[in-house]
Amino acid sequence: MNLILPTSRGVVFLFVTVGSVMVALVNVGLATALTASSLSGIVISSFLLALFSLYGIEIRRVPNQDGERGRRVFMPVTLINHTRRYRQSIVIRETCPFVEGGRNNFPAPPLAPAEELIVDRWMSAASRGYYKMKKITIIGGDPAGLFCRKRTFKLPGAVMIYPETVPLTWLPIRLRKKVMPATEGRLLGISGHGQEFFGVRGYRSYDEVRFIHWKASASKRRLMVKEFEANTVDEVNILLDAELSSIGIDPNDSNYEFLIKTAASITAYLAEMYCRLQFITHGPNGTVIRLRGDAAGVKTNIINSLAVLEPQKLPLIELLDGELEHIFANSIFYCLTMSEPDNLHQRFEALMERGIEIRWIYAPKEYFPMIIEPDVPRKIKKGKVKTSSSGAVSPYVATFETDVSGMLRNE
Numbered sequence: 001m002n003l004i005l006p007t008s009r010g011v012v013f014l015f016v017t018v019g020s021v022m023v024a025l026v027n028v029g030l031a032t033a034l035t036a037s038s039l040s041g042i043v044i045s046s047f048l049l050a051l052f053s054l055y056g057i058e059i060r061r062v063p064n065q066d067g068e069r070g071r072r073v074f075m076p077v078t079l080i081n082h083t084r085r086y087r088q089s090i091v092i093r094e095t096c097p098f099v100e101g102g103r104n105n106f107p108a109p110p111l112a113p114a115e116e117l118i119v120d121r122w123m124s125a126a127s128r129g130y131y132k133m134k135k136i137t138i139i140g141g142d143p144a145g146l147f148c149r150k151r152t153f154k155l156p157g158a159v160m161i162y163p164e165t166v167p168l169t170w171l172p173i174r175l176r177k178k179v180m181p182a183t184e185g186r187l188l189g190i191s192g193h194g195q196e197f198f199g200v201r202g203y204r205s206y207d208e209v210r211f212i213h214w215k216a217s218a219s220k221r222r223l224m225v226k227e228f229e230a231n232t233v234d235e236v237n238i239l240l241d242a243e244l245s246s247i248g249i250d251p252n253d254s255n256y257e258f259l260i261k262t263a264a265s266i267t268a269y270l271a272e273m274y275c276r277l278q279f280i281t282h283g284p285n286g287t288v289i290r291l292r293g294d295a296a297g298v299k300t301n302i303i304n305s306l307a308v309l310e311p312q313k314l315p316l317i318e319l320l321d322g323e324l325e326h327i328f329a330n331s332i333f334y335c336l337t338m339s340e341p342d343n344l345h346q347r348f349e350a351l352m353e354r355g356i357e358i359r360w361i362y363a364p365k366e367y368f369p370m371i372i373e374p375d376v377p378r379k380i381k382k383g384k385v386k387t388s389s390s391g392a393v394s395p396y397v398a399t400f401e402t403d404v405s406g407m408l409r410n411e
Helices: 008-026 030-051 214-220 255-270 295-308 316-326 344-352 404-409
Strands: 002-006 057-061 072-074 077-081 090-095 103-108 116-119 122-124 129-141 147-162 197-202 224-228 235-240 276-282 288-294 332-337 357-362
Touching: 002 008, 002 030, 008 030, 030 129, 030 147, 057 129, 057 147, 077 090, 103 116, 129 295, 147 295, 214 224, 235 255, 235 316, 255 276, 255 295, 255 332, 255 404, 276 295, 276 316, 288 295, 288 316, 316 344, 332 344, 344 357
Parallel strands: 235 276, 235 332, 332 357
Antiparallel strands: 002 147, 057 077, 072 122, 077 116, 090 103, 090 129, 129 147, 197 224, 276 288
């Protein structure tokens, strides 16, 4: 599709030109004739310059990298000038559903004769998912800015935008009820000897200097200490609520997206540990997604599932009832919900009888209000949501202001 259209400036200039021509026809004179002919000449020359502004220019898609929500995505293209003339700058336009507004306009620099230029386009990803791109449009025009010409190229491509992941410096993955005092009077799980080596973690004020892992500290550029098996559990579960009726109305900053970010952050952290991980959530058409295995091995599948996960109509309580028997015994259970169904605490008590430690993160949609304008602060009514205090497990109630790293560190 090749279109030549007047710009806003061009529309005004065309009206002025037509008016001057009509005046010259009615009131014949040297001044009116010169004015009409000059304006007409500018319009005609601008139209011809716009007509040939994209002649001999080709655009090709360069293989792009996948991205992460909330960060910039690299989407390069190659511009080729097949002529032996210098060409003025143009605009590259592409429909990209993952960016704010759904469309990206990127200015390209002028091209030298027979130049092949790679244009490094960076886009800010506002939403996760798997996206297919079909075409790219280049836009040129005349130096006066009266007309623009569009030329569209069919260039199929695809990009995966993964969920946002918050780097975690530390995550407590030990069962609180199994902590035992050591002979020195401090808790097991603080760096120490006499246990099987597990891995490394960030230094805390009560750690002994002799257990600092100097090689890891040099690579991370911060103090890291050796962590031992008594500080960890072998199995961790994550259950993610994706019930459609519980999701807030903001598409990019809802309670649902907050919980997806939380699940992705936990998964990324555990992938560096030696433990088993199980991820459970709603699947399409009433099915259930259940991914389990070694945390490092199953991480890719979980992150890919989170990237394309869509809300479902299956109620949270039905999901939990169907998966109670699949949750690892004597493990940690991260329950990420957007609602508090009736009898939820009864299910928690049944899990606790099997030695499961429940860490409940509750993100009600009332605490994630719609963003009306970027400059207008969001406000919530804290008394609008009530949580049950009669159960054995109290939730961590999250809001749009909650820091994921701090929330998980204190769990």
